[in-house]
Every structure is written in structure tokens, then in C-alpha cells.
Amino acid sequence: MTPPAEPAHKSNAMRWLPLAAFGLLALLLLAGVILSRDGNREALPSPLIGKPAPAFELPVLHEAGRLVTSQELAGAPYLLNVWGSWCPECRVEHPILTKFAESKRVRVIGYNLKDEHSDALRWLEQFGNPYWLVLTDYTGETAIDWGIYGAPETFLVDGDGIIRWKHVGPMSEATIRDELLPVLAEVEAR
Amino acid sequence: MLPELGQVALILALLIAALQAALPLVGAQRGIAPWMAIARPAAYVQLLLVGLAFAILTYGFVDQDFSLRYVAENSNSLLPLAYRYTAVWGAHEGSLLLWALVLALWTAAVAHFSQRLPMPVIARVLGVMGVVSVGFLAFLIFTSNPFERLLPAVVEGRDLNPLLQDPGMIIHPPMLYFGYVGFAVPFAFAIAALLDGKVDARWLRWTRPWTNIAWAFLTVGIALGSWWAYYELGWGGWWFWDPVENASFMPWLAGAALLHSQAVTEKRGSFRGWTLLLAIATFSLSLLGTFLVRSGVLTSVHAFAADPTRGLFILIFLGIVIGGSLVLYALRAPGEEDGKSFEPYSRETLLLANNLLLSTACAMVLLGTLYPLLADALELGKISVGPPYFALLFTLLMAPLVLLLPFGPVTRWQREQVSKPLAMLLPWAGLALAAGVLAFFFAPQGSWKVAAGVVGAAWIGAGTLRFVWSRLRNPGSRFTAEMLGMTLAHLGVAVFLVGALLVEGLNVQREVAVKPGQTIEVGGYGFRFDGVEQRQGPNYKADYGTVQVFADGAPLVLMHPEKRAYASGGQVLTEAAIERGFTRDLYVALGEPLGGGAWALRVHIKPFVRWIWAGALLMMFGGLVTATDRRFRRVDTPPREVAR
Amino acid sequence: MISPKRIAVVATLFLALLVPATSFAQAGSTAAPPQFNDTTEAERFHALTEELRCVKCQNQSLADSNAQIAQDLRQEVLDLMRQGKTDAEVKQYLVARYGEFVLYRPRVEPTTWLLWFGPAVLLLIGGFVVAGIVRRRSGNRQSAAVADEDQEW
Secondary structure, three states, X not given: OOOOOOOOOOOHHHHOHHHHHHHHHHHHHHHHHHHOOOOOOOOOOOOOOOOEOOOOEXXXXXXXXXXXXXXXXXXXXXXXXXXXOOOHHHHHHHHHHHHHXXXXXXXXXXXXXXXXXXXXXXXXXXHOOOOOEEXXXXXXXXXXXXXXXXXXXXXXXXXXXXXXXXXXXXXXXXXXXXXXXXXXHHHHHO | OHHHHHHHHHHHHHHHHHHHHHHHHHHHHHOOHHHHHOHHHHHHHXXXXXXXXXXXXXXXHHOOOOOEHHHHHHOOOXXXXXXXXXXXXXXXXXXXXXXXXXXXXXXXXXXXXXXXXXXXXXXXXXXXXXXXXXXXXXXXHHHXXXXXXXXXXXXXXXXXXXXXXXXXXXXXXXXXXXXXXHOXXXXXXXXXXXXXXXXXXXXXXXXXXXXXXXXXXXXXXXXXHHHHHHHHOOOOOOOOOOHXXXXXHHHHHHHHHHHHHHHHHHHHOOOHHHHHHHXXXXXXXXXXXXXXXXXXXXXXXXXXXXXXXXXXXXXXXXXXXXXXXXXXXXXXXOOOOOOOOOOOOOHHHHHHXXXXXXXXXXXXXXXXXXXXXXXXXXXXXXXXXXXXXXXXXXXXXXXXXXXHOOHHXXXXXXXXXXXXXXXHHHHHHHHHHHHHHHHHHHOOOOHHHHHHHHHHHHHHHHHHHHHHHHHHHXXXXXXXXHHXXXXXXHHHHHHHHHHHHHHHHHOEXXXXXXXXXXXXXEOOEEEEXXXXXXXXXXXXXXXXXXXXEEEOOEEEEEEOOEEEEEOOOOOEEEEOEEXXXXXXXXXXXXXXXXXXXXXXXXXXXXXXXXXXXXXXXXXXXXXXXXXXXXXXXXXXXXOOOOOO | OOOHHHHHHHHHHHHHHHXXXXXXXXXXXXXXXXXXXXXXXXXXXXXXXXXXXXXXXXXXXXXXXXXXXXXXXXXXXXXXXXXXXOHHHHHHHHHHHHOHHHEOOOOOOHXXXXXXXXXXXXXXXXXXXXXXXXXXXXXOOOOOOOOOHHHHO
16 A cells, blocks of 8 residues: 555644634634623613713703703703603613602703603603603604614713713613712712 | 323433434444444434424414413414414424424434445444434423423413414425434534544445435525515515524535535545535534524524523533534544545536635625624624625625536546636627626616626526536436436526526615505506505404506506504514516515505515525425435445545 | 692693694604605615614614614605715714614724625635645646546536
8 A cells, every 4th residue: 555645634733723613603602692691782882972962952841842952951960861651661660760860869851752742741640750851852853863762761961961871771770779870970070 | 291291202202312322322433233223213213202292292282272381472362273383383492392303304214214324334323313312302301391381371372473474484494494404414424434434435425315405405495484584574675694594594505515525525535524524514504503593692583582591501512512523523534635636627626616615605604693793792892794794795705606617517527628618618608798798788777786697697507508418419428317406406506696686686666655546656567556454364453455556557466465463462564465477576565554544655576586586496406306316325336446 | 729820831731732743743754655856866775774774673774674763764864865965974974873783884994804804814715725735636647537428427
């Protein structure tokens, strides 16, 4: 049997390449499984964090004819909470939000998105109104500027009008305690 | 009582599968004949048990046993009988049971049709398939029990997702699974060969029909999914490069490379290592597809309900099976290429190029599908990778393949003078180009796509037929089933190209608000909206629209788009009305009601869209016909002389 | 006590309720399909919205989705187009608000080089490997040309 004229088809190192590639893939998939445990994984991170809040001029729910601009709200931080009477998750969030609002730590401003005037009023009557002020955006145009795509969503805007934090989905006690309060503390310290 | 029996059947099946895996594999390694002999009977018993479990679950659906959680979540008292049967595989647990059943079927088929294979070979092959069965049955029993009880039983079920209440839904998953699972056969053979330490061309010849059949099923499964999405989802698209679609497309690409590589290894003894690696890769991609769809790792319109625990389980299983196979490959892959040599211009080289392009395309799809996850894991933010990426790169990779395709059949093994195939094919290249130029000028829009489609299809079609003609007119040469299969499949590619490119280039769509009596002109046809009436279906209320279509002023056909509101969940589905044609589809769907009897109406003219699935069907037939070639059953003839 | 101020407030609210719902409605106004000025605009709109992702849906394009936000964003895209913005500007507008997630065609930047150039690199490496194999295997020029027709298949 004559020894083969050609050199080895694959060097030893090359043979381990497929396994190495699979190893990397498996690591990535493991990361995927771990990440998917986070219930809020679908939430889009906001590109507006650290940027000035979009300027707006919106009507107020309870005062027909009055418009509030973003300028008026400057000077002190505020929490902007996007909600609608059509939004079931907002109801879930409501008691937690109310409790936080009652602590009077920061102004909690409601942003009534794509709703009906009467429905919104009824909803607040039924569940309670935790808001310092309720702005309305029924066309959704200003909401696009904020990168809002549903409800509930919550923004923290500091005294200089910069967006510092955003949360998509209903806030829980943990969200407020572990995420919002630290950022709020930072904001207030400046 | 019966569901508990089903559970027992599954547990028994798991034990049998474990036996089927352990004993024959060890027996083959140590030469213990009785242990190897366990393989076949174990495979048959496993089929019986899994079949029993599946039958019991089916009965649970037909009988509407809402004490079973899976039935309660996926059925409803109003669900028509036919859909009660198909609801069995409508969600995670049941579809997994279907996977296990199809695997048991293939395993039993392998056990039955392998009488002429030596005992160690069949013992190893069935043993490996047993390992896979163990994984799936364990996954079923421990994390996804279809027989879980709901106590107290609910009075009314939640209903089968209305999107799935459809004839296409009946056949799409089984076909897909036959494909996915079928690739376990070449995989098992590859592992058996690695364990054995040699790749014998005889046994490879035996595997080829199995690979071709599996690939054919996967082809039709994917085509059915595409066709179903087209008529069911209401937006007129046929492929979205969605992660779940990609999960089925990757094994298809790898499988196509595999069956070409197997041809070379079987006939020439070359590329044994590549063939083994491709066999491992193709089935690994099938398993990966299962993982992606059920783990919640990726976002998709039609993924199953996500569950990270299940995801972890499958991932561990993947790690063991794929990791183990690749370790075996690294340790035992054929060291040197033991096959006939070949010249730079030869069929071997062309097939190498073919496989390179198919494999790169497969890797590209994998990369694009997982990239958002990669970016997220590396904290680079959330990005999307969608059709613009996939379509562009896929086209770029497939263009050289289309160019080279007709050269393959007319280029001989080992060595060919470049001038010969060129002389045969160049006139047809010229014809194809001319056809393309004509198409370019005649196309009302999208002329580049249309021209590309025409050129590509004409080139492949003519080139393939030129090959057929050269074989048929030569009295000495045979025209085997394998050649016929190849011809059909390659022609299928040509037909598919026409469909895919021409529909993208020529399709016309308009969405307008219409009032009853109003006619709109789209793509040369007149569409008169005749209003919408309320109708009652078995488990839904429908807004039943009527649209009269005119061609050249004369009435052509009446179309009835619907919007169905399902009683169970209130989900509203758009049922598009489609008027099928050889050269075009008319596609009409209802949008939203606009008040006062007015509706938003979506009208599409889709030229040649049926050719997409016709092409896929041709490819499927090609695969099946190839598998019937008698040479694959001649397992006893010694392998060709291998040059040394 | 019912004060005149309170009556005024209630009356205002009552009148507000009488205002036709269309000024506050969402579904009606945006569900109507957009009217295009010409086919070029329609085609550009379709091509553009097919490259944009519906931010709320499970993997659907802006063109295909029926979600409220998708309808609103489609209207926004059309408005921007009519304001004279280029495709790139429209995309940038949305990216500034929703992030790169909204693009189905990822930008070519260092974080996506692997994505865009990886396959090409793979093809190149594969090409070299194939060339290497072919070169190695064609050493044996003594083998006769395949004479047997049967050996072709």
C-alpha cells in the first residue's frame, strides 16, 4: 500500500473548527435564553435618554382651552406617565403609581394618549386621579416625538428638561425602588 | 383515564428509546450481537407507543376533553371537526409530540428498509436515532406534557388560534417535520460512520434516497408555509425572512449542499469529510430550528409561546447532540481525501463551488437571524435585521450559483475541457440574454428584476434541457431516475426564479377607500365594490364583501374578501379573496370599515406568483424521483475502485 | 353649594362632550388609506414603509401592520415625504425617536460590520479553501480521462 501522495486533508486544528464555531453559537444562545427571562425584554430602549425632552404644547384634560408648554414645566423634575382608558396594563400600574404620587417626591404628570375625552375623565373618576396635571394628546403626533409607542410608558425629566429615564410597560414596586428612585436621587442632587 | 394511559405510553416509549440507543451502540462497538439485534424491534415498539400517545391526544381533541390543559387551550366547543384533528399540532406540546411521532416513523422505516445493511451499521444508525428520540421524549415528559390535566376542567376551551383554522395549516407542519426529522437519517449514518472509523461508499449510497426524500419534504413544507402566509395573513407577501421561516430555510440550504456532496462521495469517494460535516450540520440546523421557535429567544409573529426553561432544556440537548457529534468529527474525521483526483475544471470543482455558495448562504441567514440577539447580548442596543438585508445578500450569493448551475450536468467527472460545455451552452446563454433584454423593455415597471428573472430562468431552463437532449439523443447513454430527478429539481429552480423575481418586479398594489358601487382601476382590471354583508360561520361572524372584477370592460369573476371575528377570542382575521391564474393572481382584501358603508380595500395584482410554489413543487418531485433510482438499492455491489 | 363657577365648569364639560367625536377620534381618521398624489409617491411610500419596522408588533413592517402606532407612523412618514424629506432623512427622523430598531436594513457601522461583511469574508475564505483543495487534488495528472460513459453518473 503506497502512502498517499497528498498531504492530510485537514490539519488537526481545522477539524476542531466546527466544534469551536458551535461552542460560540451555543454561548450566544445561552445568552438568549438568559435574556429572555427578563419579562421586559421587548421594551425598546429610548434614544432620547440624556437628550432634551421634545418641546410640546398640549391641552389639559380638566381645563378646556388651556395649553401647557414644556417650558412651563421646567425648573423642577417631573414624571411623565403615558396612559389611556383603553389600556388594561395602566390599570395594573395605577395603584403603584398613585402610591408613588402621594409621596409627593416629584410631580407626576399624566399624558393621556389617543383617548376619548369622556372616557379619560370617567377612567380617572373610577380609579382615582394621581396626577398633578393631565395633558392630552389625541392625535398622537407629540407622542411620536417622544418615541412613545404604547401605554403605559413613563419618563423622568429633570429640571433642565433633559430626559433621564424611561420605562416601558407597567411599573412595579421594584421598578420604582430599584430604577426610578436612584435616578431621581441623582437628578435632585444636581 | 385515557390521557393517563397516553402519559404512560410516552414514558414507556422513553425507556424503549433509551434501550434502542444504549444497547445497539455499545453492542456495535463491542460486537455483541444480541444487543445490536435489539435495535429493530425497539424501533417498532417505540413507533407503537408514540403512535398510541398521539392517537390518545387526538381523541382528546375530537372528544373535546377540556380537562386536558392542552386541549382546553387550543380548542373550543364550536371548533369544526376537521380542525379538531389538526389542532393537535397547533401549539407547542402537541407539535412536539408530532415531532416525536414523525421521528418514530422514520426510525421504523429505516429499521424496515435496511435489511441488506450489515448489523453493526444498522445498529449504530438506529442507536443514534434512539438518542435523538430520548431527547425529544424526555423534553416532552419533563417540560411539555401534552396530557397535563386541568382540574377542575373548564367548561369551554380557549380555541385554536384562528390563523391556524385553515387547510394549509393541516399539512404544513407535518410536511415540515418530515423534512426536519428525515435529516436525522443521514446524520445517524454520519455518526455511525465516524464511530465505525470509515466511510463506506456502499452505506452512503443507501443513505442518499433518505436524504433526498427528507429534502423533498422540507421543500414542500417550506413552500406550503409560504403559500399559506400569502393567502392567510392578508398582506400578499410570500416570504418575510422571519426568524421562524429562516429556521426552516437553513436546514434546506444545508440539505441541498448535503445531497450534492453525497453524490460526489458516493460516486468518486471524495469529500467524505465534507459530507459527514454537512450531514451533522443539516440535522443540527433542524434541531436549532426547533430551539429557536420554542425558546422565546427570538421575536416572531409565528413563534410558539416562549418559555426560557424549555429553551434551556433544548439548548442542553443541542449541546449534547451537536457538541458530541462535532467532537466525534474532530477526533475521527477522515484524515486524508481518499478519492479520485480531479482537475480544476471538473464536476467535482463545480460541486465544491456549489456547496460553498449554499453553505455561505446558510451561514448568512444564521448570522442575520441571530445578529439582533448578538447585539442585545453585547449591549450594543436593539437592532433589526430584516428582508432588505437577507434579500440583498441572498441574491448576491445565489447569482454565481445560477450562473454555474447549467455547467454541472454537462461537465464530466474528474476532468473536462472547458471548451466543450461552453460550446454546448453558449448559444443558450445568448438566447437567455436576448430574452432578458426583451423582458427589460416590455416590462411596465421593475424592469431590472424582471430581466434578471427571465435571464436566470431561461439560462437554467435551457441549459438543463440541453443536457437532457444530449443524453437522450446519444444512443449509448442512459437517462436514469437520478438524472430525471436532477432535471426536475433544476427546472424547478428556473420556475421559482421566474415567480420570485417577476412578482417582485411587476406587482401592482393599491389601497383605496371605496363606497358600494364604486369601481377602481388596478393593473388593467376594474374592481367594482358591491358592499359588505354580515354572514355567520360555524364559529365566527364575517363581514362578507363582494367585488366584481372586470377585464377589458367585461365581467370576469366575483371575489369575496372577508373579515372574520371569531367568537372565542374576538380575534379579527382578514381572509383575502384570491383569483388564481397561471400568469397572475388577483388579490383583494378588506381593510377597515370607514363608516357609511365605505370600506378600505386592498387590491394587488401579482403576476406569476404561483410559479414560486410550482417551482418548489418541481424541486420536491426532483428529490423524490431521484430517490427512486435503482442504483441506490444495489447496496451489495462493491464500491468503485478507489485510486491510491 | 352650587356656585356659578361650578355651573360654568360643568356646562363647559357638557359642551365639550357634545363636540363631535371626530376631533378626538383615533380609529376613524387614520384607518382610511392614504391618498397618493401619483404612482411615484405611492411606490416610494411602499418601498420606504417596507424598510421600516413596526415598533410594537412581533416582527412586521410598517407597511403591513394594522397596529395603531403603525398607522400613526405611516401617516408621519407620508407627511415627512410631502415636506420634501429624503428617504434617509425620514429614516433618521424615526431613528432619533425610536432607535435603530426601527430600521430593517441595519446601518453599516462598526457594530454591524460583522453582519454586512461577514458573509463576504466567509465566501473569500471558503474560496481559498476550495482553491486549495482543487490544487491539491489535481496533482495526479496520470489518471486517464474518464472514458467510460457509465462513470459519468
